Amino acid sequence: MTVLLGQLIFAPLLVTIRRQIGGFFGHGDTRQYAAEAAILGLVVITTLAVFLQSEVPLLFLSVPPILFATYRFGPIGAALSVFIVAVIGSVATLNGTGPCAAFSTHGISSITFLQIYLVTLLISALPLAAALSARNASYEELMRQKGFFEMASQTAHIGHWRLEIAKERLTWSDEVYRIHGLPIGTPPPLSEAINAYHPDDRGMVSLWLDDCIANGGEFEFDARIVTTGGDVRHVNSRGRADVDGNGEVVALFGVFQDVTQRVHVNQQLDIARMQAEAEARHSRILAETDQLTGVANRRRAMAEFETAVACAQVGGADLVVAVLDVDHFKFVNDTHGHAMGDMVLRQVAEIGAGCLRSTDTFGRIGGEEFLLVLPGANLETAKFVAERIRTRVMEIAVDNPAIPPITTSIGMATYQPGMSVEAIFQAADRALYEAKNSGRNLLKVA
Known part of the structure; x- marks a missing residue:
């Protein structure tokens, strides 16, 4: 011992x-x-x-x-x-x-x-x-x-809270005070805590909490709070109901995260995305638009032409293609200057684009030459449209005496089964030369 x-x-x-x-x-x-x-x-x-x-x-x-x-x-x-x-x-x-x-x-x-x-x-x-x-x-x-x-909560801006329903007693962690811009101490009454939310969000917050108190379960919502300094902060709140041994809801417990920075970053990303999309659309328009006339350029016009031929090859739909050329355009340039020539091209493009349907294409494919693609149109309808363009071009000088008389020659071809893009374009081009050789200011059909 x-x-x-x-x-x-x-x-x-x-x-x-x-x-x-x-x-x-x-x-x-x-x-x-x-x-x-x-x-x-x-x-x-x-x-x-x-x-x-x-x-x-x-x-x-x-x-x-x-x-x-x-x-x-x-x-x-x-x-x-x-x-x-x-x-x-x-x-x-x-x-x-x-x-x-x-x-x-x-x-x-x-x-x-x-x-x-x-x-x-x-x-x-x-x-x-x-x-x-x-x-x-x-x-x-x-x-x-x-x-x-506490360090992690403060770094992540996450606080937690608990509401004892019978006593309406609210308990906040330190970070919840910081998010609200309040000194750490006694939390405000429940009614003031609800009123801290943005007026547009209070109804939604009350519905979530009332539903959880009545039915139990969990909740999650995004809302805005207004701090004592007047700043608006975005918060994400999620939580669940605490129940006693009888299954009665006695309290609500939740976490409360300040996501203002994330919301602002997402808003900036959305703005940047919309700007990028707008710039992309603008760039695409610039890449597909003739800078002088504002109609489709050769690249886009030929792409629409190829798409229309492919659809006709698969579905057997009607398709008419026409090539339009301004008569004696070199004479206009030499006599009246290139500025007048540019004005003439713009007038012709405006008339051509205004006479077509939204599904049709009117584009400048080079110099004074334009391409008309009319998917789904039969020959008679296409001839009517082409003649309307030709007639209205003749009226340019009547409406504006400062512009010299202008005429156009048009060559037209209809799609036949088995025809390629090159074949139908060459057919319309041959019809154009036939119109020019026949005296110009004419419509010829291949």
């Missing part, structure tokens, strides 16, 4: 001193040092009062100060307190004083009784010390994890 008692007293004492002695004596704090000295002094005084007299068995008096020192300082408090009792008790017992010495008259060794007493103190104090040490370690770990959580 002596060996065991020595192990129980000195081993915890040495280990705890090795681990914690630097943190026991006050960290240089005078008030802390004084408190620790006072508690150990109380243990010493109580132990002396117990062991310096033999009349009254006051062994129980040492227990409260030891437990108090254990609770206050943990394992090192327990070890030092029991060590103090062991030293004072051993000296007193060996000198024949103290409660333990009185038991020698009853056939029990005073040393044996002292050892039993010390073991009892250790059994009382050390488990408590171990439990307190574990509690303190858990608390420190919890505080560290809480610090990490």
Whole structure:
């Protein structure tokens, strides 16, 4: 028992001193040092009062100060307190004083009784010390994890809240206060918390919360809040209902994230996307439009021509193609100047585009030559359209005497099964030359 008692007293004492002695004596704090000295002094005084007299068995008096020192300082408090009792008790017992010495008259060794007493103190104090040490370690770990959580919440702008329905008591985390632009403290009443939302969003928020209170389950919504400084912030809120053992909803719990930056980035991306699409459309129009006349250029006109021929080849639909050429255009340029020639081309293009359907194509394919593609039109309809263009071009000089008389020659061809793009274009081109050779200002059909 002596060996065991020595192990129980000195081993915890040495280990705890090795681990914690630097943190026991006050960290240089005078008030802390004084408190620790006072508690150990109380243990010493109580132990002396117990062991310096033999009349009254006051062994129980040492227990409260030891437990108090254990609770206050943990394992090192327990070890030092029991060590103090062991030293004072051993000296007193060996000198024949103290409660333990009185038991020698009853056939029990005073040393044996002292050892039993010390073991009892250790059994009382050390488990408590171990439990307190574990509690303190858990608390420190919890505080560290809480610090990490608060840091992560502040970095991600995520807060959490809880609403106790019966009491209408609202609890906010620190980040929720920051998002609302409020000092950390007591959260506002529920009605004021709802009123913090943008007026256009309050109804939606109330519906979500009322539905969750009534039916349980979960909720999620995006809304805007207006801070005390007047700033509008976008938030995402999601949560669920807490129910009791009877399945009744007793509280709502949710997380609350400031997504203003994300919303602004998405808005900027949307604006950039729309600008890019507009620029792409503009670039496509520029790439497919004749800069002088504003109608389709050769690239687009030929692409529409090829598409129309492919559709006719597959579906067997009607297709008529015509090539239009301004008569004596070189004479106009040489006599009246290139500015007048450009004006003539623009007038012809305006008339040609205005006489066609939305499904037809009128494009400039080079110089004073234009291409008409009329998918789905039969020959009679196409001839009517072509003659209308030719007639209206003749009227340009009548409406504007500053422009010299202008006429056009038109060659037309209809699609026949098996014809390629080149074949039908060459047929219309041959008809154009026939119209020119026949005196110009004519429509010829291949």
